[in-house]
Amino acid sequence: MQYCKICIQTDTRPGISFSEDGICSACDYRSKKFPKIDWTERQKQLQEIVDWAKENSRGGYDCVIGISGGKDSTFQALYAKEQLRLNVLLVNVAPDNITEVGRQNLENLVQKGFDLVSFRPNPIVMSNLTRKSFYEYGNPVKPSEYPLYAVPYQTAMMYKAPLIIWGENVAITLGVTKLGISGDALNVLGHNTLEGIETKDYWLQDVLTLTDLLPYKFPDVSELKKNHRAIYLNYYVREWGWKNNTDFSVARGLEGRVDRPELTARIGPYNSVDGDIQIVNQMIKYYKLGFGFVTDEVCYYIREGLMSRNEAINLAKKYDGKCGDQYIDEFCKYINITVEEFWTNIDKHVNKKLFYKDISSKWVPKFEVGEDF
Numbered sequence: 001m002q003y004c005k006i007c008i009q010t011d012t013r014p015g016i017s018f019s020e021d022g023i024c025s026a027c028d029y030r031s032k033k034f035p036k037i038d039w040t041e042r043q044k045q046l047q048e049i050v051d052w053a054k055e056n057s058r059g060g061y062d063c064v065i066g067i068s069g070g071k072d073s074t075f076q077a078l079y080a081k082e083q084l085r086l087n088v089l090l091v092n093v094a095p096d097n098i099t100e101v102g103r104q105n106l107e108n109l110v111q112k113g114f115d116l117v118s119f120r121p122n123p124i125v126m127s128n129l130t131r132k133s134f135y136e137y138g139n140p141v142k143p144s145e146y147p148l149y150a151v152p153y154q155t156a157m158m159y160k161a162p163l164i165i166w167g168e169n170v171a172i173t174l175g176v177t178k179l180g181i182s183g184d185a186l187n188v189l190g191h192n193t194l195e196g197i198e199t200k201d202y203w204l205q206d207v208l209t210l211t212d213l214l215p216y217k218f219p220d221v222s223e224l225k226k227n228h229r230a231i232y233l234n235y236y237v238r239e240w241g242w243k244n245n246t247d248f249s250v251a252r253g254l255e256g257r258v259d260r261p262e263l264t265a266r267i268g269p270y271n272s273v274d275g276d277i278q279i280v281n282q283m284i285k286y287y288k289l290g291f292g293f294v295t296d297e298v299c300y301y302i303r304e305g306l307m308s309r310n311e312a313i314n315l316a317k318k319y320d321g322k323c324g325d326q327y328i329d330e331f332c333k334y335i336n337i338t339v340e341e342f343w344t345n346i347d348k349h350v351n352k353k354l355f356y357k358d359i360s361s362k363w364v365p366k367f368e369v370g371e372d373f
């Protein structure tokens with residue numbers, strides 16, 4: 001396992017690439033390409049897209065934005081409304097077991113003056129798919145990510161809104177290079193976490209039918225391209241960033257989690273506030289890839305010049321891999337398995353090159369955070 005020399009991203013992240021001098025693609029972008037970007041030119045390109053959207057708005061709405069009510073979507077929605085002067089239709093795909101603070105944040109955003117389409121995928125289907133994905137991939141959130149992307153596209157087509165605005169292209173922020181650094185979001189099918197969306201047979205095993213999967217299905221991209229465009233805002237807008245979006249949204253009423261990092265394995269209180277399943281998923285990710293959400297978080301901080309690499313290493317050491325028992329209990333209840341069955345399945349997915357089981361049957365890292373292994 002190799003660590004980036006600037007941040008502490010590892011080469012175990014799917015899709016990541018490293019330069020010969022040991023710099024990850026996200027840091028390479030931030031240190032070399034980002035300072036040279038002509039933002040006036042990017043704003044011009046964005047304005048052209050906005051003008052196009054207004055001219056081609058056949059149903060009244062210029063654009064659709066899929067939102068959770070979190071820091072990024074609050075910034076996105078208000079930027080589109082206030083700066084770009086677009087007539088925005090918001091779409092929220094509600095997660096199962098939404099948190100109270102998640103509900104408040106969504107309400108806070110809508111109260112700024114938006115129309116909102118609220119979509120709730122069938123919870124029985126979602127729970128089935130989640131269980132399947134947990135066992136097969138060791139990834140309980142994969143199914144819930146499909147409707148987050150698919151439903152805003154479906155809604156844009158339904159309401160004839162020409163533009164779909166997404167937040168960040170992860171090729172830029174995480175360095176998942178195969179997506180390509182571009183503002184065009186119709187390449188989203190190349191997104192790693194969405195791979196397999198067309199392998200219907202797999203998801204259709206057991207009790208599910210094709211119609212159960214409608215919210216999980218992307219519209220045909222060639223069909224979409226006839227009347228729609230989709231963009232990543234972070235490609236066009238200089239101020240997009242972890243700190244900027246957080247400060248902006250908190251100033252406009254965004255609320256954070258109150259639970260502690262020892263339980264949530266995240267430092268900032270403003271990440272994935274609408275559901276707890278992400279906390280479980282990040283713990284599993286830690287056992288699979290050797291890093292969890294704190295690593296992701298501190299890498300953003302390092303690149304934005306807010307944290308030293310040493311400080312980042314200490315935080316990742318301290319919190320990555322943690323997960324409060326209550327979140328595991330809640331998750332097990334949700335997919336109808338016992339806590340024992342949960343851990344038996346985790347055992348299967350742990351990366352045994354990176355972890356060993358100690359005498360108390362706990363998985364312990366063989367590696368030291370920040371040191372190539």
Ligand SMILES: [Zn+2]
Pocket residue numbers: 004005006007008009023024025026027028
């Ligand atoms: Zn890096």
